Each structure stands twice: as structure tokens, then as C-alpha cells.
Amino acid sequence: MEELCARISAVIGLPLRGGLFFLVWTLLLGGAAPDKPIAGELKPVTSETDAEIGFIPPPPGSYDLQHIMTASEGRVLDADGTPRRLSEFTGGKVTLLSFIYTTCADPNGCPYAYLVFHRLQNRLEQDARLHGKVRLVSLSFDPKRDTPAMLRLYAGDSGKPGQPIEWSFLTTAGLPDLLPILDDFGQDVFLEVDPVSKAHLGTYSHVLKVFLIDARHTVREVYTTAYLQADMVYNDILTLLMEEGLK
């Protein structure tokens, strides 16, 4: 399997870590991977992938994003284990935030968010005007297993500090810190337990939500699996930056 994943990694041009590893693993074992190798080129969704084509996102700056709510505040730990305020990661820049757990194997959940974030990081880095103006945040809802050390492993190179488009991997010290944040954002998480022993199986059930937050801590868009496309998120990010004067 590792060899196979390595070959897939070479084909799609992405490192297979964390969520992406589980994504590819799931696709392979589930028999749901596209029939042909995935090239790195942009192409419309066709019969080759058998996916619905979707839509062309409206151009950046041609629309307003709603002011939905104020982003939640709370206590978090960064990947070094340093206690921080969540607001340090939701202001000053345009922020894309999702809740994840590193062992998530739902192909439409965390691995999908990881993939979209990775694509966005690469794309945003290609435009020097955007450097330092956008951040990505992945916040774990499994504080017991997703320790700072685990997050560093999961993040790999993507989470290294000093990148033009920073990607912060955060966790919390425990449920008392985590739950108010989940509650305020409206992110549902269910622990999956053995029906007989009631023991936690180590997995969670959740509906993926990704939050786009402007530099003033205001949530301006919420994406779920059915509505999370990298092209659209990219245009939304540019739209928010254009509000701040980006030409």
C-alpha cells in the first residue's frame, strides 16, 4: 500500500500525508478512484471523471459576501504547543478555517478539505500580491490524539512557518476549550461508539464546514462539501482582498 500511495503521490504531484494519505487510501480501497491517472493540468470535468461539471464561479469583486457572524474566540494550542487565542488566527488577514481530525477517513470530510486547502495554498503562493495576506487554519476537534506533535507530523511542509501563505495547524488542550468553539461556529461532531461496549471507536461523524473569515474577524462565507470548490473559494478570497484595496 505504501508503495502504491507513493506512486499516486508522484502522479498527482502532492505529498501523501495526513488527510491526503487517508483520502487516497480510501479511494483505492473503495474502488472509487478515477479510471485514469490524474494529471496536474486543469481540465473541465468530463466523462473521464464522471463528475458533475458544476459552474463557473462569478469573477472576484463582482459580488459582495455577506457578513454572517463574528468568528468565535477561544483558547487553542499551536503546532508548537504554545497557548494562543483563536482570534490571533482569525484577524488581520483573510482566513480560511476548517475543523479536522487527523485520522479522518471520510473522503468527503477532512481529506477533501485538506486537498482543497493544499490546492489553494499552492495557487495563492503563485501571486506575490497575496503573500502575507491570506492564512489557512486547520483546527482539530480530536484534542486527545491530535497533539501538537501529531499535528506537526500531519502538516508536514505545508505547516512550516514563514511561508508566503501560512497554514496553521491548531488543537486545544481539551474539550473544555474545544466545545465552546465548536458550538459557536456551529460545527457538529458526533463521537462514534461501539454499539455494545459504548467504547469510543476513535472516529467521528461530522458534516464538513469551512469558514471564510475577513481581516476583521467576520465570517463571510461558509462552505460545506456540496459547495466547497477551490476555484470558488479562491475567487471569494480575492473578493475580500479587493474590499481591502487589492488591485
Added chain:
Amino acid sequence: MTQRKTRFTLKTLTAALVATVAVGATTLPSLAQADETSCSPFTPLIKGQEDFVYVWTLGVEGVGDGSDKLVTVDVNPKSKTYGKVIASVSVGGRNEAHHIGLSDDRRYVWGGGLDSSKIFIFDVHTDPAKPKLVKTITDFVEKSGGIVGPHTFYAAPGRMIITGLSNNKDHGGVSAHVIYNNKGEYVKTVNIPTGEVGGGKGDGYNYDVAINPKKNVMISTAFTGWNNYMMDLGKMVKDPEAMKHFGNTSVMWDFKTMKPLKVFSTPGAPLEARWSWNKGDNWAVTTTALTSNIWVFKQDGKGEWQAHNVGTIGNPADIPLPVDISITGDGKGMWINTFMDGSTRYWDFSDPMKPKETYKMKVGSQVNMVSQSYDGKRVYYTTSLLGNWDKKGKDDEQFLKMYNWDGKELKLGFEIDFYKEKLGRAHHMKFQARDMSKLQPLHAQADDLDNLKLAMSEQK
């Protein structure tokens, strides 16, 4: 909402622990795709047996406490209280209760009053068998800039889209969509177009919305304003001036930008709007109350949205008054209720451009709403249209009836007389499950990997 602050306390999280068998990474759920009639595609859907039906019920003077209420009915056949009313939450007053909608996390039901413009938010997750009223919005008109008559409650991620039916200037039909966040805070008002958009002239009227996230579009329809929907039906139909004030348009919107793309002429009050969720389908449907037509909205070869009049329900000269519709999960069929003759009609939509009525049954002296289960095997009916439009005397039956549908015939499962139970007029229904942990929104099932394929085929 303050009650949300306790939603994920340790206590509630413990309560949320559910006995589920973990799906291993090597196991994908079986291929299945359907809807529960009219839920937003962003709301987690009940794929199996629904446990409860909530009925938003109009209070009637002299019946019980006389107030509007959310009635909970146990509909799980394995339950000891199957087919019985197990809870009722009164909101204390009559508001012309009309429609309800589930939030994007299925934890809350929002219900509106067309007369008072109040909005009631019920917690339906802490104990789904006993909903609790947790918030009442009383300043909807003020916050929205004069919009009256909150009708449809349609979940968008983190938000609720509320269609208004009227306004506080002339109580006519020119209105707007009003957006609130999930905490019950006002976000934005989006006016229905009154000018020319995409070659069609808007009339500003509003009724229902339905979103297709795969195409980033939203369809909206049009009814009438407070002046008409609060008037006695018999009086209104004899008033030529009043009868001029019905909506005659539908609008296709860009969902992302909330900008209208095109106005369609669909004369005669187009009401409920639905998308076919069948994979590969790309069409929506509505029916017109006054002209008894079925309209299908579909993209042409150039990608432009077009409206097609594809069928006639009953004899329009008799004004059968088509009201609620319920499309099957595979988009191959649709229930259409006609209020005046109390009938439900099944239309074969195998070819949406040429649908055919294949079955008809009288449900009662009057029938309005219809909701079918995810698998289409159970179909629920209620009776009330509007407080002043319902029939009078012995024809004013008020019930909830559940039928089993085998593809050929409806067979009665149970019925509840809402007058005998001292509840009121039974109107809109929504389903709920005891265990919400495995519910996923449409197009978010693990077997629907379009998003992944899209993402992986994008340019790095």
C-alpha cells in the same frame, strides 16, 4: 442564541454519543441518493425510517388553547406510541402559522407566522421527541426593512434564507428574501426584481426558494401579499381587483451572489419549487395555483435557463388549486395535491418534459401539504391552506394522514384528527430522527465522490 452556548457542554456531548458502527476506511456506504421532499441540500437528510413528524399547526379559537403550536407525532412503526401525538409546543397566540424549515445542522426548526411576521425557533436535537421553543424573533419587519410574512425557511450553510410574502407599505405582494444567520441574527435583505432581468419583467412577488448547489443557482416563485392571504377566500375570488394581485413570475438566481439571472413568466401564482436531485438531472419544477400548470426550468444547449409549460393538472376551468408538491428522490415522480377536490395525484416524471398523471386518490375534503420519506414509501398529508382559505363547516377537516406507497396504490397507515385532538389546523410537516449522527447532506455521501474528482483534476 443563548441556548447554543450549552450545545456542546460535556453533558450534551455525552448525550450525543450514539451507538453506531464505525464505517471502516475500506467500506463505502451503498449507492443511494434521494431527498426528503423539500429539504435544503445543505441539511443532513434522513435516509431510513423517520422517527418523528413535526406539524406546524394553526391555532383555532375554541380549540384547545387556541394557539399555534408545533405538534410532534411518533411515526416509527416499532414504537409503542406509533401514530400518536407525543408532544405539542404552544407559542402562545395565533400568527397564521404556515411553513417550517430545518437548519443546516438539522438541530433547529424555524417556523413563521404570515400575519404577525414572528419567527419561532425550536430546538429539535436535545430531545427530538420533545421540541422546545428557544427563541422568538419579533422584529423581523423592522430588521428586514419592511418585509412582512416570513414564509419559506430554507437552510444555507450557516444561514437561513427566509422568503417574505409581503411588505409593510401596502401589504401587497412585492417582497424580498431575508437572510438570518444560524444564531437568529439578521444578515441581509435581497429584493425580488421588479424590473427587467434576463429578458423577463419581474413583478416583485415571492413565495418559495430551492437551491441547486451543483449549479450555484436558486429558483424562486411568487404568490400574493398580506391583503389577499389574510382575506376570506370566498370574498377574495369575487373581488376582481384582489385577483389581479397574484404573482406571475419565477426567478432564477445566482446563489453565490444572490443576484437574479433571469425572470420567467409563469402566470397564476407559481408556488412550491423543487429540484430533481437525480444525479445528472438539471431541472427544477413548480406548479401554478390559479392556472394549474406544471413548469419545468431547464438549461438549453447554450446553458441559458428556460421555462417550459409541460403539463396541466385537472381541469383548470374548475380551479382545482394545485398546492403542495413532493418530488421523489430519483426525480422520476411527483405528488401534486389539489386543494379544492382534496385529491393527491402522482405524476410520472420519467421524462420531465412530458410528465403524465398516473394515479389519483381523494385524501379528504381538502388537502394541502404532502411530504414523502427518503425512499418514497411513506407519504404524509395535512389539510390546512390558510386560516381564512380553508373550507367551512363539515368540509373543514383537519388531519394528518400517513399512507404507504407501493408504487401503485396508497394504503392508509394511520390518521390523526387535529380537531378531535384539540390541536388546530394541520399545516406544514418536517421529519426528524432520534439519531442524527450519521445523517449527511445531499451530495455529501461517501459514494458521491464528485468533489474529490473535481479537486484532484484541478490544476495544481
